[in-house]
Amino acid sequence: MGYTELKIEGRNPVIEAYRSGKTIDKLFVLDGCQDGPVKTITREARKQHTIISYVSKERLDQLSETHHHQGVIAIAAAYDYASVDDILAKAREKGEAPFIFLLDGIEDPHNLGAIIRTANLAGAHGVIIPKHRAVGLTATVARTSAGALNFTPVAKVTNLGAAMDELKKEGLWFVCADMKGEVMYRQNLTGPIGLVIGNEGEGVSRLVREKCDFTASIPMKGDIDSLNASVAAGVLAYEIVRQRMSK
Numbered sequence: 001m002g003y004t005e006l007k008i009e010g011r012n013p014v015i016e017a018y019r020s021g022k023t024i025d026k027l028f029v030l031d032g033c034q035d036g037p038v039k040t041i042t043r044e045a046r047k048q049h050t051i052i053s054y055v056s057k058e059r060l061d062q063l064s065e066t067h068h069h070q071g072v073i074a075i076a077a078a079y080d081y082a083s084v085d086d087i088l089a090k091a092r093e094k095g096e097a098p099f100i101f102l103l104d105g106i107e108d109p110h111n112l113g114a115i116i117r118t119a120n121l122a123g124a125h126g127v128i129i130p131k132h133r134a135v136g137l138t139a140t141v142a143r144t145s146a147g148a149l150n151f152t153p154v155a156k157v158t159n160l161g162a163a164m165d166e167l168k169k170e171g172l173w174f175v176c177a178d179m180k181g182e183v184m185y186r187q188n189l190t191g192p193i194g195l196v197i198g199n200e201g202e203g204v205s206r207l208v209r210e211k212c213d214f215t216a217s218i219p220m221k222g223d224i225d226s227l228n229a230s231v232a233a234g235v236l237a238y239e240i241v242r243q244r245m246s247k
Contacts, residue, residue, distance in 0.1 A: 005139070008074040009066045011037040018044040023077050023136035027052045030060055030071035041072055050074075079137040082153030084163055087126030088170060090153060094125070097192040098172055099240065101127045104160055104208045105134045105199035106229060112137075113144020114230035115197065120148035122237040124195075127154045128163055134199075164211045167194060173213040176204045177232050179225070181215025189216070189240045190247050197233045 008017045017024060027045045029038060031054040045052050060069050091098040101119045106112045112135050119127050135141065136156065142149050157163040164174060175189060176196040196212055198204035218227060218235050227235065
C-alpha cells in the first residue's frame with residue numbers, strides 16, 4: 001500500500017472526484033471566484049471537511065500541471081485500498097486466526113490514524129471502514145498512523161453489515177465495544193474475531209450492533225462516561241492480544 005498525492009484540476013474533474021467519494025485533503029480556489037460550479041465545489045468541500053484555500057491566479061498557475069485548472073485544484077489522497085479477501089489472505093499467510101478491526105463511522109482522521117497504528121501493533125490483519133459517513137485515508141490519517149498504513153491493509157466497503165455477513169461465513173465472530181456490554185475481562189475473546197468500534201459520538205449503529213455476537217465494555221472508574229474511540233480500540237485490542245497469547 002502506498003500513498004501518493006494526486007492533483008485534480010478543472011471544475012468537472014473536481015466535482016466528479018467529490019461525487020465518486022474520493023477523499024480530498026485540500027482545495028485551492030481562485031480568490032473572488034463565486035460562480036455556480038465553484039459554489040457547488042466549495043459546498044461539497046465543506047460537507048467533507050476539506051481544507052479550502054483561496055489563492056491568487058499566480059499561485060494556481062504555479063500549482064497547475066495541466067494549465068487548465070479553471071480556478072480550482074484539488075489535492076486528493078491516492079491510496080491503494082485493500083479488499084477484505086486481502087486481509088483474510090494476510091491471516092492465512094501468517095497461519096493465524098483472523099483478527100480484524102471494523103470501524104463503524106469514525107469521522108476524525110486522527111482517530112482513524114491512531115486506530116490503524118494500534119491495529120498494526122496488536123497484530124491485527126487489517127481494518128475495514130465504510131465508504132459513507134466516515135473519514136477515508138487522508139494525508140492526516142497517514143501521518144497519524146506513523147507508517148502503519150504501509151503495512152496494515154485497509155478495506156473500504158459499501159455496507160459494513162454485508163461485509164460482516166460474508167466474514168461470518170469465514171468463521172469470524174464479532175465483538176462490539178459498548179458501555180452496556182459484559183466487562184471484557186469476563187469474555188472469551190479468542191479465535192477468529194472482528195472487533196467493532198463505533199462512531200465517536202453515536203457509538204455502534206443499531207444495524208451493525210445487531211450483527212455482533214456480543215458486546216464488551218471497558219471498566220470505567222472515573223467521573224466521565226467514555227473513552228476516546230481510538231483509546232477504547234487500543235484497550236479492547238490488547239485484551240484480545242492477551243487472551244490470544246495465553247491460549
